[in-house]
Amino acid sequence: MRDGFKVIDTERHVVEPVDLWSKRLSKEFASRAPHFLEGSRVATEVDGKIMINGGEEIWRCLEPTSDFDRARNSNFSADSQLVDMDQEGIDVGLLFPTAGLYVIWHDDLDPELSGAICKAYNDWLAEYCDVDSDRLRGVAMLPLQDVNLALEEVERINSEYNFAGVFIRPNPLKKRQLYDADYSPLWDKLSSCQLPVCIHSSPGSELPELGVRDITGLEWPDGIQRFVGPFARSAISFPLEIMGSVISMAGEEPLERNPELKVFFSSGGNGWLQFWIERMDDEWFHRGNDAVTRLRPGHHVERQSLISGYSFENVWPFLAHEYLDCLSWGSGYPHPMLNDFPNELDKMVSRDDLTSDQKRQILWDNPARVFGIE
Amino acid sequence: MKNGFYVIDADRHLMEPADLWYRYIDDEFKDRAPYGVGEFGATTVVDGVQNNGGTTFNGMDRETLKSLRNTQGLITGFSKDIHWRYKYYDAIVESFSPKSYIVDMDKENIDAGVLFGSALLYFNWRDNIDIDLVDASCRAYNDWLHEYCSYAPNRLFGIAAVPMHDPERAIKEAQRAVDLGHVGFYLRPNPLLGKSWHHSDYDKFYSAVEELGRPICFHEGGSTNMPQARLPYNKTFYARHAMSHPFEQMLAVISMAGHGVMEQHPDLKVFFAEATCGWVPFLLERLDWLFEHDQLGSDVQLKERPSFYFRRQGMVSCESGEETLPSYEKLVGPDHLLWASDYPHPDQIMKFPYSLDPMVSDKSIPASMIEKVLWDNPNRFFGLNLKKEDYAQAKEAA
Numbered sequence: 001m002r003d004g005f006k007v008i009d010t011e012r013h014v015v016e017p018v019d020l021w022s023k024r025l026s027k028e029f030a031s032r033a034p035h036f037l038e039g040s041r042v043a044t045e046v047d048g049k050i051m052i053n054g055g056e057e058i059w060r061c062l063e064p065t066s067d068f069d070r071a072r073n074s075n076f077s078a079d080s081q082l083v084d085m086d087q088e089g090i091d092v093g094l095l096f097p098t099a100g101l102y103v104i105w106h107d108d109l110d111p112e113l114s115g116a117i118c119k120a121y122n123d124w125l126a127e128y129c130d131v132d133s134d135r136l137r138g139v140a141m142l143p144l145q146d147v148n149l150a151l152e153e154v155e156r157i158n159s160e161y162n163f164a165g166v167f168i169r170p171n172p173l174k175k176r177q178l179y180d181a182d183y184s185p186l187w188d189k190l191s192s193c194q195l196p197v198c199i200h201s202s203p204g205s206e207l208p209e210l211g212v213r214d215i216t217g218l219e220w221p222d223g224i225q226r227f228v229g230p231f232a233r234s235a236i237s238f239p240l241e242i243m244g245s246v247i248s249m250a251g252e253e254p255l256e257r258n259p260e261l262k263v264f265f266s267s268g269g270n271g272w273l274q275f276w277i278e279r280m281d282d283e284w285f286h287r288g289n290d291a292v293t294r295l296r297p298g299h300h301v302e303r304q305s306l307i308s309g310y311s312f313e314n315v316w317p318f319l320a321h322e323y324l325d326c327l328s329w330g331s332g333y334p335h336p337m338l339n340d341f342p343n344e345l346d347k348m349v350s351r352d353d354l355t356s357d358q359k360r361q362i363l364w365d366n367p368a369r370v371f372g373i374e
Numbered sequence: 375m376k377n378g379f380y381v382i383d384a385d386r387h388l389m390e391p392a393d394l395w396y397r398y399i400d401d402e403f404k405d406r407a408p409y410g411v412g413e414f415g416a417t418t419v420v421d422g423v424q425n426n427g428g429t430t431f432n433g434m435d436r437e438t439l440k441s442l443r444n445t446q447g448l449i450t451g452f453s454k455d456i457h458w459r460y461k462y463y464d465a466i467v468e469s470f471s472p473k474s475y476i477v478d479m480d481k482e483n484i485d486a487g488v489l490f491g492s493a494l495l496y497f498n499w500r501d502n503i504d505i506d507l508v509d510a511s512c513r514a515y516n517d518w519l520h521e522y523c524s525y526a527p528n529r530l531f532g533i534a535a536v537p538m539h540d541p542e543r544a545i546k547e548a549q550r551a552v553d554l555g556h557v558g559f560y561l562r563p564n565p566l567l568g569k570s571w572h573h574s575d576y577d578k579f580y581s582a583v584e585e586l587g588r589p590i591c592f593h594e595g596g597s598t599n600m601p602q603a604r605l606p607y608n609k610t611f612y613a614r615h616a617m618s619h620p621f622e623q624m625l626a627v628i629s630m631a632g633h634g635v636m637e638q639h640p641d642l643k644v645f646f647a648e649a650t651c652g653w654v655p656f657l658l659e660r661l662d663w664l665f666e667h668d669q670l671g672s673d674v675q676l677k678e679r680p681s682f683y684f685r686r687q688g689m690v691s692c693e694s695g696e697e698t699l700p701s702y703e704k705l706v707g708p709d710h711l712l713w714a715s716d717y718p719h720p721d722q723i724m725k726f727p728y729s730l731d732p733m734v735s736d737k738s739i740p741a742s743m744i745e746k747v748l749w750d751n752p753n754r755f756f757g758l759n760l761k762k763e764d765y766a767q768a769k770e771a772a
Contacts, residue, residue: 175607208606211625217564217601218429219501224601226570229673231664232628239660240621244605247613271656275620278697279650283616286721290610314659318701337670 002089003349005359008367009085010308011200011266011330012093014128014138015041015062015076016100016121024120032113034103044103047113051102053206053213054228059335062098067341068334076334078131084333085135088345092373094164095129095138096200096266097121098335104143106206107174111146118143118153126161137164137371139198144173147182151189158193164371165196165264170245171207178245179252187254191261196306196370198264199245203230203237210244211236234337242268243276246305251280251297255304262370263305266330269338270309273319273326277301302326306370310338311347320358328367376483377734379745380762382752383479384691385593385647385714386487388522389448389470390494390515396445398514403507405436407514408449408497415444417451418496421507426496426597427451449493451597452720461726462718470718472525478717479529481727485765486529488557488756489522490647491515492719494535495595499562508537512547520554531758532556533591538566541579548579552586557756558645559583563592563622564600571626572633580639587757589643589689592626594619623649624657627684632661636683637676643755645689648714652698654690655705685710689755692747693721694732699739708743712752 001007018041021033034044034051042059043052064072071080085093097103100121104114118141129136140163142150157163168178176182178199190197208215208223212233215223227233242265249255249263277298284296293300302323308330309316319327329348332338340347349359367373375381392415395407406421417427422439424431431439447469452458459466468474479487494515498508512535523530534551536544536559548559561571569575571592583590594602596615603621604614623646630636630644661680665671676683685707691714692699702711715729716722722729736744753760 172606177605177607210605211603211621214601214603215606216604218599220568220601224565224568226565226601226625227628230670231661231672231674232632234664234670235628235632235657235660236625239656240603240624243621244617247616248605251613251616252610269656269660271659272653274701275650275652275656275698278652279620280616282721283612286724287612287615289612291612292610312659312663313656314705315656315701318698322697337667 001091002345005349006364007090007345008092008094008328008364008373009090009331009333009345010094010264010306010328010367011096012081012333013096013098013335014081014125015098015334016124017075020124021117021120024124025116029113029116034099034117036099042099042102044099046103046106046117047110049106049109049206051106051206052204054204056204065336067336071334078128078136082132082135084341087342088331090331090345092135092137094367094371095125095136096167096198097141100141100167101169101200101202102205104141105169105171105173109145111143111149114143114145115149115153119156122153122157122161122163126163133162137373139163139165139167142166142168144168147186150186154186154189154193154195158195163195165198166190167198167200169205169207170199170201170241170248171205171209173207178248179254183254184257187258187261191258194260194372196262196264197249198266199242200267201238201241202267203233209237210241239268239272243272246276246301247280247297250300250305251284251291251293253292255300256293256295259304261304264308264370265305266308269313270307270319270327271313271315273307274315274322306366311344316351317353320354320362324358324361325366327362329362375485375765376730379734380749380765381484381713381730382749382758382760383484383487383715383717384712384752386489386717387719388475388489388491389450389718390491391469392444392447392449394493394518395511395514398518400510403510406504406507408493408511410444410449410493411439411442415447415449418449418493420497420500420511421504423500423502424599425500426595426599428599455720455723457723458718458720461723465718472522472530476526476529478727482715482730484715484730486531486758486760488531488533488752489519490533490560490591490593491519494560495562495593496598498535498537499564499566499598499600501567503539505537505539505543508539509543509547511535512537513550516547516551516554516556519556523555527555528760528764531756533558533560535560538579541576544579545582548583548586552588556588557758558589558591561590561592562598562600563594563626564598564602566600570629572629572635577638580635580642584639584641587641589645589755591645591647592623593647594622594649619649620653623690624653627657627688628661631680631683631688632665632674634674634676636687637678640686643687643689645691645712645755647691648716649690650696651690651692651702651711652696655701658684658706689751694725694729695736699736703739703743708746709751711747712755713747
């Protein structure tokens with residue numbers, strides 16, 4: 001609670017203990033368990049593959065800084081998460097991974113190994129959340145290299161745990177975009193389980209990276225590295241990759257086919273929302289003869305999506321006017337690229353360009369509805 | 375003039391005649407010059423290789439390709455669309471002659487237009503291409519463009535092609551283009567020869583363009599075979615087109631404003647065209663935020679924030695009725711926006727000849743901003759120095 005507002009932070013992260021997988025993988029996979037690169041809390045080596053591609057510098061945030069000392073000193077435990085939430089006045093946190101943003105996202109990772117990594121992560125995350133199951137709501141990982149294995153894991157976590165949703169990267173894995181027919185059974189299943197799809201981007205995975213490592217030029221079959229530094233990659237990969245996933249889900253088949261499926265777009269902020277709905281709809285109108293959706297893409301966004309925005313964004317009042325039902329707020333804790341702990345919530349609550357009713361809806365009502373938080 | 379507003383349309387398109395390069399290119403290049411092939415001549419083939427629309431015609435022997443050449447009419451795939459053929463009938467029957475072009479401008483009450491081509495978006499944009507041929511193709515295009523604009527020199531202002539494969543030659547052609555009366559230089563935002571636009575190889579070109587006082591104009595075109603910021607493997611053209619225009623322009627802004635080009639070349643003017651304007655506020659905000667971040671901004675050295683350079687030297691265009699105009703006005707301001715009809719490309723089919731109407735009656739932004747967008751900004755930015763009274767008199771005479 002902060003200044004009379006109940007608060008769900010829809011974009012927080014756990015930082016995985018470095019022995020998570022070495023401790024938890026079954027014997028069969030133990031020798032191939034992910035291990036962290038020297039000094040990193042993000043980059044792992046898995047089965048001979050380095051699971052990061054030039055993104056390391058973005059993650060210096062996890063090196064010592066005063067902001068997160070308390071959490072770091074307790075190895076980013078669930079208790080430290082709760083204490084830091086208390087300091088800001090955050091009631092409930094939606095928890096995405098950190099190393100998990102990278103650890104399985106490789107075309108050639110053995111699907112069985114990917115499944116084992118996800119299972120271990122999900123078991124660990126469930127224990128983490130059990131420390132206060134009302135306030136810590138985890139987002140599970142799925143081994144998308146093999147959709148059948150992903151379906152099995154959905155089945156398992158749905159019967160055993162109380163996760164808020166499942167985390168999926170927007171980048172194409174094994175040349176599949178999110179609307180690929182291979183994924184249809186997964187969206188059907190998640191819809192029937194009422195588990196939202198939580199899409200989260202970050203620069204530097206091993207997968208193709210829109211605008212950074214484009215693989216679309218016919219003269220560049222292996223892709224082309226267009227930008228290298230953290231400034232450009234952070235500017236591009238978070239919002240553009242998310243916008244790409246919006247058109248994948250809303251402008252192709254998934255959301256229309258599954259009207260009950262909820263999709264949550266996080267990590268890209270929300271500044272693009274009004275522009276992108278208008279752009280997609282306009283293009284659908286002018287060039288949509290080859291489009292597969294019966295209704296305009298924006299319809300599906302408005303009906304089935306939640307978009308997490310950051311405190312610093314200036315478009316909030318414009319969005320609150322047009323798309324209030326689709327908005328939530330996220331802090332990005334404890335990734336300091338977008339997080340100014342412990343001041344993030346304060347910046348949001350003290351905005352003078354949103355009404356109290358709008359803030360109430362953004363900070364609680366919308367995410368509570370989408371994630372089934374009482 | 376419409377509703378009391380004088381109007382410069384900042385991004386219109388010409389439809390190049392299919393025989394443009396046969397007529398204008400130096401003799402030695404005629405066999406390899408750009409031409410359209412296939413149904414309606416929709417695909418630009420240069421020196422036996424497709425520059426856009428995939429690879430259907432690649433690998434064909436020269437004689438077969440020659441037999442598929444379209445030597446009549448226009449180079450455009452739009453002709454496939456019956457709505458396009460219906461809507462622009464008057465211009466099509468005249469092969470989009472300058473005369474028909476002015477007639478269509480008059481239908482919309484547009485006083486002056488900045489003219490991009492259509493084949494211009496593709497004909498010299500491929501990595502593996504003979505530089506001499508590119509150079510000659512650009513010269514031919516600019517000569518044709520000059521002749522075209524000469525029909526109404528106070529109303530038609532051309533954007534020139536420059537051979538960016540070789541910046542030294544691009545400088546030469548840019549200088550020649552200005553002598554011909556052209557008012558800007560066309561660039562694709564996609565990386566050419568594997569280089570982003572902040573690559574130091576382009577420094578001399580940017581310096582030369584600064585001196586010439588005319589803007590470079592980034593402008594995407596959906597069906598390119600170049601690297602393109604969009605979903606790989608995606609098959610729907612609407613999704614590709616929805617993404618590639620604004621995404622490529624965002625990357626161009628990151629190159630030009632975020633990586634020091636505009637700072638190093640303070641008089642360089644840059645137009646990020648035909649991608650609407652709604653993405654600008656959030657991109658600038660994010661770039662500034664990242665620039666000031668002690669870790670994430672550490673790889674860019676700028677004296678000012680990226681948005682400063684965009685505001686000093688950058689420009690985008692909107693079409694009529696964009697819903698994000700109020701946020702653009704508030705967050706970016708009224709001085710960095712142009713209006714464009716996109717005549718006669720598919721986005722305009724449903725709007726022509728009324729594409730100006732929503733803009734001149736837009737109540738979501740102040741009339742003073744509309745006036746800037748329709749006249750003051752393009753007049754200043756392209757260095758046109760047009761005087762409204764000249765157009766008022768022309769109207770009366772007509």
